[in-house]
Amino acid sequence: MGKALRPKSWVLLAYLLPGLLIYSFVVLVPILAALRDSFYSWTGGPKKTYIGIENYKEILQDHVFWHSFLNNVLMTVYGLIGQVGLAFVFALLLMSKMVKLKGLHRTMSYFPSTLAPVIIAFLWMLIYNYNYGLLNAGLTKLGLGSFVQSWLDLTGPIVLLASIPLSWQNIGFFTLLMLAGLSSINKEVLEVAELDGATGIRKAWYIIIPLAKPTLVVASLLCIANNMRGFEHIYALTGGGPGNSSSVMALYAYETSFLRFRYGYGSALAIAIIALTMLMILLSTLALQRRRHQKGDVY
Amino acid sequence: MELQLELKSQPSTRRFLPSPAKLAVNALMLLFTASCIIPLVWIGYSSLKTQAEFANSILSLPSAPQFANYMEAIKLTNMLQLSWNSARVTILSVLGITAISFVTGYITARLDFKGKQAMIFYYLFGMLVPIHALLVPTYLLFKNFSLADQWYTLIIPYIAFNLSLPIMLVSSYVMGIPKEIEEAAAIDGLSFSGTMYRIILPIAVPVLTTVAILQFFSCWNEFSFALVLLKDESLRTVPLGMSYFKSQHSTNYPQLMAGMILSMLPVTIIYFAFSSRIISGVMSGAVKG
Numbered sequence: 001m002g003k004a005l006r007p008k009s010w011v012l013l014a015y016l017l018p019g020l021l022i023y024s025f026v027v028l029v030p031i032l033a034a035l036r037d038s039f040y041s042w043t044g045g046p047k048k049t050y051i052g053i054e055n056y057k058e059i060l061q062d063h064v065f066w067h068s069f070l071n072n073v074l075m076t077v078y079g080l081i082g083q084v085g086l087a088f089v090f091a092l093l094l095m096s097k098m099v100k101l102k103g104l105h106r107t108m109s110y111f112p113s114t115l116a117p118v119i120i121a122f123l124w125m126l127i128y129n130y131n132y133g134l135l136n137a138g139l140t141k142l143g144l145g146s147f148v149q150s151w152l153d154l155t156g157p158i159v160l161l162a163s164i165p166l167s168w169q170n171i172g173f174f175t176l177l178m179l180a181g182l183s184s185i186n187k188e189v190l191e192v193a194e195l196d197g198a199t200g201i202r203k204a205w206y207i208i209i210p211l212a213k214p215t216l217v218v219a220s221l222l223c224i225a226n227n228m229r230g231f232e233h234i235y236a237l238t239g240g241g242p243g244n245s246s247s248v249m250a251l252y253a254y255e256t257s258f259l260r261f262r263y264g265y266g267s268a269l270a271i272a273i274i275a276l277t278m279l280m281i282l283l284s285t286l287a288l289q290r291r292r293h294q295k296g297d298v299y
Numbered sequence: 300m301e302l303q304l305e306l307k308s309q310p311s312t313r314r315f316l317p318s319p320a321k322l323a324v325n326a327l328m329l330l331f332t333a334s335c336i337i338p339l340v341w342i343g344y345s346s347l348k349t350q351a352e353f354a355n356s357i358l359s360l361p362s363a364p365q366f367a368n369y370m371e372a373i374k375l376t377n378m379l380q381l382s383w384n385s386a387r388v389t390i391l392s393v394l395g396i397t398a399i400s401f402v403t404g405y406i407t408a409r410l411d412f413k414g415k416q417a418m419i420f421y422y423l424f425g426m427l428v429p430i431h432a433l434l435v436p437t438y439l440l441f442k443n444f445s446l447a448d449q450w451y452t453l454i455i456p457y458i459a460f461n462l463s464l465p466i467m468l469v470s471s472y473v474m475g476i477p478k479e480i481e482e483a484a485a486i487d488g489l490s491f492s493g494t495m496y497r498i499i500l501p502i503a504v505p506v507l508t509t510v511a512i513l514q515f516f517s518c519w520n521e522f523s524f525a526l527v528l529l530k531d532e533s534l535r536t537v538p539l540g541m542s543y544f545k546s547q548h549s550t551n552y553p554q555l556m557a558g559m560i561l562s563m564l565p566v567t568i569i570y571f572a573f574s575s576r577i578i579s580g581v582m583s584g585a586v587k588g
Binding site for chain 2: 006009015016022025026027029030033034037090096098099100101103104105106108109111112116117118119122123124126127129132133134141173176177179180183221225228231232235236249250253257258263266267269270274277278281
């Protein structure tokens with residue numbers, strides 16, 4: 001752009017500053033404040049006692065926190081299968097010429113994404129309900145009455161059961177994301193592949209998946225970030241229960257601070273969650289990108 | 300049911316019989332789509348039943364639709380107050396997001412300046428940072444600045460946490476606008492601000508509309524910050540009010556369902572009114588992101 005259009009630097013700053021200020025106030029300042037508070041023992045009153053890294057030492061030995069972390073990881077795994085994986089399959093099907101009513105599929109499957117997570121959680125609470133739940137009613141109708149149970153009281157598969165609503169809500173979004181990625185693949189490549197006899201599953205496996213890798217990577221990273229910070233669904237669906245069996249990190253930090261009034265420890269937990277999440281995203285980025293490079297060498 | 304639907308729609312589009320693979324794939328997709336809406340249809344018609352009728356048979360349709368549940372839900376949740384609070388916070392947040400993302404997105408698309416890459420990275424960071432980990436420090440911060448429990452409290456985090464994607468969307472949209480338009484405006488003597496507001500803003504209306512609609516959903520549905528930052532009952536938003544309603548009246552299911560339907564009504568209407576634009580917006584955001 002020509003020099004004529006370049007504003008003075010104070011004008012530029014004046015335009016950029018409101019956004020940067022409000023963003024910093026809610027994103028950066030709380031992180032810094034949490035970092036500071038994490039070195040104190042503090043119950044919210046005027047008395048703050050500096051205790052160095054004691055809070056972090058406690059985190060290392062905090063079974064509930066690490067159990068919550070594992071739940072986050074488990075939810076991420078379920079999310080990668082149930083959201084990214086299934087969405088990829090549906091997107092492939094929606095790309096093929098076989099499927100009719102594509103507009104309907106796209107519109108309806110994205111609709112749950114627009115609903116509040118709290119409402120999604122209530123809906124699934126009703127589905128899982130023992131006496132009046134859609135799931136048990138369906139099982140009875142299908143003659144599978146022996147499977148009828150109080151779903152949200154099961155400690156074993158509770159994380160899986162809590163992950164299903166999340167997948168249900170987000171699969172439409174990931175399907176759209178995949179469709180966007182798939183539709184940017186060069187049509188000629190696909191046509192040539194078809195002429196060479198690669199159709200159906202073989203075309204998907206040898207041609208589309210390698211070409212869709214960048215989209216799959218982005219989707220996976222988004223899915224990891226989403227699941228590592230999961231809070232609302234769990235808060236509203238199980239409250240972390242039964243016991244602590246479905247607790248996630250953010251919920252545990254919330255309870256520690258707001259129900260047990262341990263603000264110092266809660267702040268340390270916040271820092272730990274950010275650190276762990278960033279670590280997970282970094283590791284998965286490295287892992288996914290390396291694989292992409294290896295593939296890239298082959299072609 | 301899905302299979303029948305498919306069979307019916309086939310002859311009109313194709314002369315010969317569909318192959319089994321085609322049928323199976325279509326049936327699978329219809330099943331997927333149906334699973335996305337059947338639970339919602341279920342709470343929709345169940346909300347019109349009496350409690351006794353619902354307890355008697357949870358799947359059957361209501362014998363005579365009852366709107367009493369809706370009346371009760373509106374009264375018990377104070378739905379009008381909740382909606383007003385949500386609408387006020389959401390509309391102002393969306394205006395803020397749209398304005399800031401337009402200016403920031405335009406500038407990042409068109410100008411090079413020191414620290415631009417750092418700024419873009421800084422905004423992207425917001426998409427990855429686990430915001431719910433920050434509930435505690437944010438609450439403490441807002442309390443210290445006496446910003447908690449005000450009618451405008453939620454506007455601040457709602458704008459801040461919804462800037463990342465809109466800035467990228469606007470920026471990539473502006474990159475697609477030919478630079479000659481601005482150069483011509485400059486030759487005609489229009490200043491930078493003049494060009495931005497009088498030339499680019501009208502051209503960017505489509506992307507700004509998309510941004511506004513998408514962020515409407517995220518602000519209207521937000522729960523965590525409302526939970527932490529608001530103690531005053533009269534300021535509660537719809538999702539927050541619903542969660543208290545749920546914990547207090549959890550046994551009257553049809554009534555709870557009526558409340559749920561009411562709370563989803565605005566987003567449902569907006570979604571189905573603008574669905575094609577929303578879907579293309581999400582898809583273009585996905586490609587750029």
